[in-house]
Amino acid sequence: MTAEYKKQLKVPESDPYFFMPRSVIVNLQRMDELSRKHPVNVLVAGKQGCGKSSLVRQFAARYNRPLTIFQVGLLTEPGQLFGQQRLREGDTYYQEFLFPQAICTPRCAVHLEEINRPEHPKALNELFSVLGEDRSIWVDELGLAEVAEEVIFFASLNEGPQFTGTEVLDAALRDRFYTIRLDYLPPATEQEVIVLKTGVSEEDADKIIRVIHRLRHDPRNPLAISTRHSLMVGELVNTGASLKEAFTFTLHISKDALESCLVALHFGIGETEADGEEYELF
Ligand SMILES: Nc1ncnc2c1ncn2[C@@H]1O[C@H](COP(=O)(O)OP(=O)(O)O)[C@@H](O)[C@H]1O
Ligand SMILES: [Mg+2]
Structure with a gap:
């Protein structure tokens, strides 16, 4: 061997x-x-x-x-x-x-x-x-x-x-x-998994799950969002990212679709960049 x-x-x-x-x-x-x-x-x-x-x-x-x-x-x-x-x-x-x-x-x-x-x-x-x-x-x-x-x-x-x-x-x-x-975990259990595995707060995990649940069950364009992606969003939020940032960096989803989901859930989308984003030296 x-x-x-x-x-x-x-x-x-x-x-x-x-x-x-x-x-x-x-x-x-x-x-x-x-x-x-x-x-x-x-x-x-x-x-x-x-x-x-x-x-x-x-x-x-x-x-x-x-x-x-x-x-x-x-x-x-x-x-x-x-x-x-x-x-x-x-x-x-x-x-x-x-x-x-x-x-x-x-x-x-x-x-x-x-x-x-x-x-x-x-x-x-x-x-x-x-x-x-x-x-x-x-x-x-x-x-x-x-x-x-x-x-x-x-x-x-x-x-x-x-x-x-x-x-x-x-x-x-x-x-x-x-x-x-198998199916995705029920929302309450997936929330618990995110809290346990990423260390994010219950409140943030609840918000993350509500966004994910809504996107998965969008009647017009349901997205197959994996549990791995919910964990990735949780990790980003736990390092200080906003909900919008965390979802933008994790999912392949249009800005409009994400923003309308966040607005519908009354989570806010932060500042919007009217003239595009500013560039800086990295
Ligand atoms: N039921 C679950 N409980 C806890 N964590 C889960 C569960 N299902 C998936 N995960 C997490 O999500 C990630 C992706 O799951 P995975 O088993 O790779 O999915 P699949 O093989 O169906 O594509 C895993 O790394 C795991 O950490
Ligand atoms: Mg697999």
Whole structure:
């Protein structure tokens, strides 16, 4: 095993401020139990930034499992997860990648990110036998790679308006998974997360959440604002930025849309620059 593999097969750190619906927590406990009988596959679906990757990470942390993450969206050809022919001093050799190591590691949580977006339509073929009844795959260069005891596969799937066309996962593949559907945290919980993680005051967090809630639910142009962005706004406000500054620097949103949202919520927009902004030496 190379040093890189050892580093990547670590149990992740736990996030003390990670919130999930109770039903999800209960079902994850069941997944852990079921995995003792046979390998388990769990699909986590939801909008960008709603906590899918964090959920898998925190599952691994909570159940003391090594975690490995693979970006399915980057796969451009079949076989790519397992290894690659390489050249060294005129000789070719097969370099084994992390994936076969991961599936052969007992109790490993294997996260296949953005499973609905492989670059190559056949890139997922080899996963069928690993995720299906066989639970093993023959790789000429490696021999039989068998899924180890208590391995859990997680696959995440981005849903939302900007992902139309990619969210239809092949039925045969979907058939092999339990499904957890996540949404953004309820406003009161997201406010608590912002306070706990950024140190911003309750009052400021309340304002931040009200702006975000309004933008997410704008009937004409709903924005998918991730929890990461709410945290980034919180951090900026905590370093002294105004609401308007914090949102301007964080979101891709027009000045008008932001100002009309702030005005509608009676939060004020500070001074407006009539003739554009002044430039100074940096
Ligand atoms: N339920 C949650 N509780 C606490 N923090 C969260 C939660 N969901 C998301 N976050 C925070 O938001 C960030 C983005 O979440 P992430 O898991 O990367 O989203 P996704 O994978 O769905 O795009 C994470 O770094 C995490 O700190
Ligand atoms: Mg993610």
